[in-house]
Amino acid sequence: MSVFQIDFGSDDSAQESAPPRVVGIDLGTTNSLVAFLDLTAPKVIPGSDGLSLVPSVVHFPIGGEPVVGAAAQRALLFDPRNTVYSAKRLMGRGAADVAGELALLPLTVAPGSENVIRLAVGGREVTPPEVGAYVLRQLKQNAEVFLGEPVTQAVITVPAYFNDAQRQATKDAGRIAGLEVLRLVNEPTAAALAYGLDKRQNGTIAVYDFGGGTFDVSILKLQEGLFEVLATHGDTHLGGDDIDNLLLRVALEDIASEWGADLSGNNEAVQRLRRAVIDAKHALSTVPVATIAFDDAGREYRRQLPREVFDQLITSIVDRTLASCRACLEDAGLTPAQIDEVVLVGGSTRIPLVRQAVRALFQAEPHTELNPDEVVALGAAVQAGILSGAVEDQLLLDVTPLSLGIETMGGVVSKLILRNSTIPASATEQFTTAVDGQRNVLIHVLQGERELAKDCRSLARFDLKDIDPVMAGMARIEVRFLIDANGILHVSAKDLRTGKEQAVEIKPSYGLTDEQVEAMILESFDKAEEDFKERQVRETRVEADRILAAVDKAKQDDAWFALPTAEQTAIDLAINELLLSYHGDDYVLIQQKMEALDHASRGLAESMMNSAVRGALKGTKIE
Amino acid sequence: MSSLPADYFAVFGISPSLALDLPELQRQFYVLSKQFHPDRFARASAAEQQYALDFTSLLNDAWRVLRDPQARGEYLLKSNGFEAGDSRSNPPPSELLEEVFELNMALEELRHGDGEARGAIASALERFLAMREALDADRDALFVRYDANREPETLRQLRALLNRRRYIENLVRDAQQALS
Known part of the structure; x- marks a missing residue:
């Protein structure tokens, strides 16, 4: 404001017309982050606690507002029944898919969870996309506070091996959080983008991404800014969580034999023991022996865990990741020796055995320069820059991880788009009727590599409706299956006899309907708006305080007394108006009044500056 | 909005033919990808976004088929009215x-x-x-x-x-x- 600086130079019109900023978000199983592209380099955005990692944990206190992040993680210890963690593993799945998983979680699953899991927490029911949305909303707010502007568009990362339903669920989470998801980008690919900024321009790289809940490997060819994925493989149910569960089981058995007490029914104790084994796991990344330390009801459990024993325990898990890597190499038509660079991503790659295994397989020293917890979010920010046009010399060509097919006679799957096809990709197929006058044709779409429909993942059933009633076999309906750049399927159909668009009704096998998502959005979106407004009001008041204080101080200056009375009155009037608006909650009005005061006090500021300049000149010349 | 190329060959601006210069085709694939990928149109009009999506999926489909001699041959046969036939259901030669x-x-x-x-x-x-x-x-x-x-x-x-x-x-x- 002019009290401080004469040429404020604020060009409001330019600011308004600038396109909204797109942030990059890593919505992780354990932790989540948000990053943005700052001039040329991506940067992670810290929250109000100064930390950029937001634990992907949401506490739903009974009768209270949900709490996200570190505070929710603490709640895990005293209110585990109402605290959700690792929700990403439940995304796009039904209760039957994750029965084993749910048995380990201290959560209650509500009835009707066949297609979407409904967790009964805090006296309400929430779905995994809603849990994800709370985490996303927290990240959105962190970004808004940090950047000082509303954030409405984002790139969100997903495991490369996520299927259609899991991707859709992630997109739904974004919508519920009030974010327009411009792109879902695969995590290993994002990591490659983050590294690609300052790495050699051409070569073949493998990204080994072992996170909290998922494992992915992708092999990419880099040339002149083009990141072309050759093949991807993975397991959406393999991660650090599995190591924790393994250690937890061992410790529970150990305690049972030592204390003669089975703690597995005691949710609180189990959560504290989980924390203890996780701490030991983390310690083993740097020291050769760690101790699992746990107390309960006056009893002490201390268990030495040497790294060799830990390595033995997790060998089968690490072997599964290596099998994925070999399959990926084969799909890419490459041998390990043909890989120029290896990039490690995800917290689980801190485990020495994992690093050793990756080094041995690819015969290369893996890159770890970038923080494995941050690299995915940084890459998402680069992709955000590509989409917003800020980055013009890079482009990502990704693939679909799973083959897409339709069920044919005898429950056999006919593949239409093969895995590792560059996306967007499409296929067309002609359908006809089997009976005279038949009006509907049902198409069952699946994802997976197996021959039989029952062994693949059901994606959706598409009902071609209102077909012109003709003789059997005469109808000609052309159906187009399109996998977009997010890896999400779109289906459209045309009646080739009439050339008309054919109606298609979609019944997704898993996930929320559009209407359900819509209902969830409005609720949380309103709140997000409110939150945003509240923050704006608070921030504007802080600004107003500064200006009022500055003007107050200026009124002690000689320049004030030299002002014409009319100008003094105008300033006092403007102060009064600002003070009046100050206590309202209309931040736009406060800003207007601030500007009015700024305008009224311009003359005062100028003469103050002039006398300051004169004083300074005097000082240099005379003394 | 201009209409989409009529077939996989037209995507690359060539007439239907079988002996192809694959390195040149690949170069074209990258040039066209850089130009038309949906990422380049994230802030364009809905119609432009749709065209980018349609064109790029056609481009990807075309490159996938044309770079593989077997698939390329079968594609050309099919567009000339020859059904290649599924050899799995046919008796062995x-x-x-x-x-x-x-x-x-x-x-x-x-x-x-x-x-x-x-x-x-x-x-x-x-x-x-x-x-x-x-x-x-x-x-x-x-x-x-x-x-x-x-x-x-x-x-x-x-x-x-x-x-x-x-x-x-x-x-x-x-x-x-x-x-x-």
């Missing part, structure tokens, strides 16, 4: 009957734990690989001939050759799977 019979026997023995069958499978695999190599040379010659004469008779010969090659490809795959 008669001159291969004996070979296939022996391979199936060996595969069966291996499944029942007879390790000695591996030798028979390995030598069968070697013969199939040699047949595939010979077929590839014949195919490439047919490709060049078709581009020069554009005769249906050449396409008929090509169809027979591609069906045979696809069948041998399946044998190679089965033998390799059994040995790995």
Whole structure:
């Protein structure tokens, strides 16, 4: 404001017309982050606690507002029944898919969870996309506070091996959080983008991404800014969580034999023991022996865990990741020796055995320069820059991880788009009727590599409706299956006899309907708006305080007394108006009044500056 | 909005032909990707976004098919009214009957734990690989001939050759799977 600086130079019109900023978000199983592209380099955005990692944990206190992040993680210890963690593993799945998983979680699953899991927490029911949305909303707010502007568009990362339903669920989470998801980008690919900024321009790289809940490997060819994925493989149910569960089981058995007490029914104790084994796991990344330390009801459990024993325990898990890597190499038509660079991503790659295994397989020293917890979010920010046009010399060509097919006679799957096809990709197929006058044709779409429909993942059933009633076999309906750049399927159909668009009704096998998502959005979106407004009001008041204080101080200056009375009155009037608006909650009005005061006090500021300049000149010349 | 290219060849601005300069095609693929990928149109109008999506999926489909000689040949046959036919449901080419019979026997023995069958499978695999190599040379010659004469008779010969090659490809795959 002019009290401080004469040429404020604020060009409001330019600011308004600038396109909204797109942030990059890593919505992780354990932790989540948000990053943005700052001039040329991506940067992670810290929250109000100064930390950029937001634990992907949401506490739903009974009768209270949900709490996200570190505070929710603490709640895990005293209110585990109402605290959700690792929700990403439940995304796009039904209760039957994750029965084993749910048995380990201290959560209650509500009835009707066949297609979407409904967790009964805090006296309400929430779905995994809603849990994800709370985490996303927290990240959105962190970004808004940090950047000082509303954030409405984002790139969100997903495991490369996520299927259609899991991707859709992630997109739904974004919508519920009030974010327009411009792109879902695969995590290993994002990591490659983050590294690609300052790495050699051409070569073949493998990204080994072992996170909290998922494992992915992708092999990419880099040339002149083009990141072309050759093949991807993975397991959406393999991660650090599995190591924790393994250690937890061992410790529970150990305690049972030592204390003669089975703690597995005691949710609180189990959560504290989980924390203890996780701490030991983390310690083993740097020291050769760690101790699992746990107390309960006056009893002490201390268990030495040497790294060799830990390595033995997790060998089968690490072997599964290596099998994925070999399959990926084969799909890419490459041998390990043909890989120029290896990039490690995800917290689980801190485990020495994992690093050793990756080094041995690819015969290369893996890159770890970038923080494995941050690299995915940084890459998402680069992709955000590509989409917003800020980055013009890079482009990502990704693939679909799973083959897409339709069920044919005898429950056999006919593949239409093969895995590792560059996306967007499409296929067309002609359908006809089997009976005279038949009006509907049902198409069952699946994802997976197996021959039989029952062994693949059901994606959706598409009902071609209102077909012109003709003789059997005469109808000609052309159906187009399109996998977009997010890896999400779109289906459209045309009646080739009439050339008309054919109606298609979609019944997704898993996930929320559009209407359900819509209902969830409005609720949380309103709140997000409110939150945003509240923050704006608070921030504007802080600004107003500064200006009022500055003007107050200026009124002690000689320049004030030299002002014409009319100008003094105008300033006092403007102060009064600002003070009046100050206590309202209309931040736009406060800003207007601030500007009015700024305008009224311009003359005062100028003469103050002039006398300051004169004083300074005097000082240099005379003394 | 301009309309989409009529076929996979038109995407690359070439007329339907079989002997292709793959490195040049790949260069074109990258140039077109950089120009039309949906990422370049994230803030464009809905119509432009749709065109970018449609064009790029067509481009990807085209590159996937045209870079693979078998798929390219089958695509051209199909667009000329020849159905390639699924070799899996067709009977094996008669001159291969004996070979296939022996391979199936060996595969069966291996499944029942007879390790000695591996030798028979390995030598069968070697013969199939040699047949595939010979077929590839014949195919490439047919490709060049078709581009020069554009005769249906050449396409008929090509169809027979591609069906045979696809069948041998399946044998190679089965033998390799059994040995790995």
